[in-house]
Amino acid sequence: MKLLFLGDLVGRTGRTIVIDQLPALVEEQQLDFVVVNGENSASGFGITEAILQDVLDAGADVVTTGNHVWDQRDTLVYIERQDRLLRPVNYPKGTPGRGAHLYTARNGAQVMVANVMGRVYMDALDDPFAAIERVVNECPLGDVADAVIIDVHAEATSEKQAMGHMLDGRVSLVVGTHTHVPTADHQILPGGTAYMTDAGMCGCYDSVLGMDKEEPVNRFQRKIPGNRFTPATGDATISGVAVETDDRTGLALRVAPVRIGGHLEPVLPDFWST
């Protein structure tokens, strides 16, 4: 099965490149399932229902989020009718929306996707390790699910790595988001789980986290807020990770980064067709 995961879409520049190019990627690479983190797609802050629809229409099967999920206030309402939008699964009981769900892929396979938020250097939600343990156990890979994808939205590399090791052999892919910088540590862990500490963002990399660089640099130097943060408008990069899973076990056979356009060195999986 061919999976693609794209990191945090940042602003118009980030969502436009994905909406423009994802349809062709899905078609040409015969991608079975695509997950996109959309927490910064609305001017850097959250996601509107219209943008969600655009991203789904472009070929995303699921849109995950993170700490910015509620930045657009009506997300609390529309998330209830949008089961392809996930918020972190470890929000307190009673939180609108869902954090994990089983979907049917283009090829008819069952794919479980879960979104979870770390707690190191972040506002503390419920235990991410216990929460993921629960949803993964409810949906065993190679049995109920043909593939399982975990988006670990977290700051600390240690927390993401620990999540990867805890799940190794039980899910198809553990991929981090939130730092907005792609890591180069993609690998298949000993138990067969594909892992990458951060998928990076889809946005302009001549920036600070995808936002225009002037104001963040100014704040670090002056310690006084000046203007608002606005998304950088330069050329964007699509950044993510591709996985090929074993149809029988659901574990990863191959993992490779995807980076297209913008300021970063381009790379496509060598197991993709050209």
Place this chain on the structure above:
Amino acid sequence: MKLLFLGDLVGRTGRTIVIDQLPALVEEQQLDFVVVNGENSASGFGITEAILQDVLDAGADVVTTGNHVWDQRDTLVYIERQDRLLRPVNYPKGTPGRGAHLYTARNGAQVMVANVMGRVYMDALDDPFAAIERVVNECPLGDVADAVIIDVHAEATSEKQAMGHMLDGRVSLVVGTHTHVPTADHQILPGGTAYMTDAGMCGCYDSVLGMDKEEPVNRFQRKIPGNRFTPATGDATISGVAVETDDRTGLALRVAPVRIGGHLEPVLPDFWST
């Protein structure tokens, strides 16, 4: 000029692969100057004078550090006589050792290296932006220095990116350390400075930060310390970044990641000889 920077050496496995392979790399690639972050080289915690000497003997011109610099208590003493060992420049006035220095490279060029620690999610030292501004201004690139290398030891990607943009056009390389995971965002910024958010570690990547994975996973799940952290002993990866600078301006002409051995996908600069 050909520069190489290697990220945090972690434990015996990390320092051994560097000590074993660096001499040949320097020789074959005709590297003019090599910087290695050594803050975790002594069982994960700090660096001893003997290890420092081994790393220098292997071809490092300078060893940088970070928050773990004082983990070995006698570092406070021996750092005074070892001017090739740097500690973060933004420790308070009166701190033993130095945080920036001008060195003579193998090719006779003058190379300024500075080590600075971020403050986001870290114990707060003095202002890293003001401190680096000072040392960079004292040692203008293309004038006093033929190359300037800044090791930003920091947790947050935003802080490292802001440092890169602040220095763009005034130094040869801004490279991050501390997260122990290499990033894939190496690029030459608009002003000519090579940038990479994190060099990654030299250590075993089937681990948590280079340490044996069992105890960290256990702590995240149980929230109770069990055993001590010990470096993972599996196959290590050399991880870092290579830069070629313009001899006249000192700015970057090319930048590329270096990853050799262990669990990560290997990569060498295409501007290196084969």
Place this chain on the structure above:
Amino acid sequence: MKLLFLGDLVGRTGRTIVIDQLPALVEEQQLDFVVVNGENSASGFGITEAILQDVLDAGADVVTTGNHVWDQRDTLVYIERQDRLLRPVNYPKGTPGRGAHLYTARNGAQVMVANVMGRVYMDALDDPFAAIERVVNECPLGDVADAVIIDVHAEATSEKQAMGHMLDGRVSLVVGTHTHVPTADHQILPGGTAYMTDAGMCGCYDSVLGMDKEEPVNRFQRKIPGNRFTPATGDATISGVAVETDDRTGLALRVAPVRIGGHLEPVLPDFWST
């Protein structure tokens, strides 16, 4: 019903003054129930079973703890047989010991005590608000319990105040610990719950958190660890809060601070006998 709560015992000086003077206080004031936070009683770090026994023998009915609960490694073992020692209730499922329990007071009344740890600026445990909501609902005041005492071990005043308001009218006392400084905001909230942001410590107040002041001051200035932290050995103060509850409702009728000895201004409740 007459309740007394004493804040974190720090080191020998802190536990000695409590062990020496608590028996007479219990006797003279006819205290029905005494809770003592003991997380720093063993040289500042955790509590041994022998010290626990000494504090119980001196008249404490229950000993609560906090983030230092596991500093003495055998606490993980002996806590299972010591049901008068509480660890924060919001440790993950499966953690040894208990975080809340119903006890019989000297006067035969049933007293529920719960210990919970905050998450703001602290290592994140499970949701303290949900955890306390659960134990309080299982043990309704004025029904199952004649008094309910909540020790909120937390750093941020906001988190402690929020806990107080959430529980107002449903417990007898919400009192904070952990900052080692007594607050002067004792009050009965509108719903009838006695509240005080921090009970303070039982220890020497010519110190930093009860520890000898030299090393902490040195670390703040130099940012380099020098020596170990050791408890200050000067005159100690007993610091805590006294509550009188309505026997019928279990709510608070009176609340007042208790401070005896050492460097702080002494104060006893005016509803105590003299």
Place this chain on the structure above:
Amino acid sequence: MKLLFLGDLVGRTGRTIVIDQLPALVEEQQLDFVVVNGENSASGFGITEAILQDVLDAGADVVTTGNHVWDQRDTLVYIERQDRLLRPVNYPKGTPGRGAHLYTARNGAQVMVANVMGRVYMDALDDPFAAIERVVNECPLGDVADAVIIDVHAEATSEKQAMGHMLDGRVSLVVGTHTHVPTADHQILPGGTAYMTDAGMCGCYDSVLGMDKEEPVNRFQRKIPGNRFTPATGDATISGVAVETDDRTGLALRVAPVRIGGHLEPVLPDFWST
């Protein structure tokens, strides 16, 4: 010399009680010098020039601030012409306004006031210990200054206590602000400096930090922002600390808390006239 320091004014209720009652206090108690922390006086966020003027007119000689100093954007402008408004002294070089200044008291004495912000659990400014060391050394007590007052705006009790000990014998008063809860640890340190970890706020104590309690409690439970924070409108308490200094040495002879009105137990210094 008779000094009074009042903690953070929160919102209309906090500033009104101070503006109403301070004139009589100054008159009746013959106060020589009054400092008020005003960082939350404008609806909880910063201070306007009009409010500043009102507080000065009511009898404050100096208004200190903290992390909220720039919440009202024009403070960056008007602070330049208002030398009785202080912002933390450890903002980066070039920050508008001043962080320490020498004033003439009603009795003709020279009083140096400095405002400094801690770094533990707060956005990191420059080293508060080095910054205060500098201003205190420039203005020796008993020589240039007849009294020296330090407002340590900080979260952690340890950092405030360390500041107190570092300055003991060299200033008249070290008093903390920021937690909005008065502490009961007022004391004269061995060297003669009056110390109190937090002055508390002037505002409504049936609240969370002086803000209406509903929204903060909701956020702790739900982890989702609902409405904006607005100051509580209930009865306010004036909260602060009074010091009597030795006219010759400038050191403290007496220190005592001041709490008037609202939900807290009232207390006035026994060395005040009645």
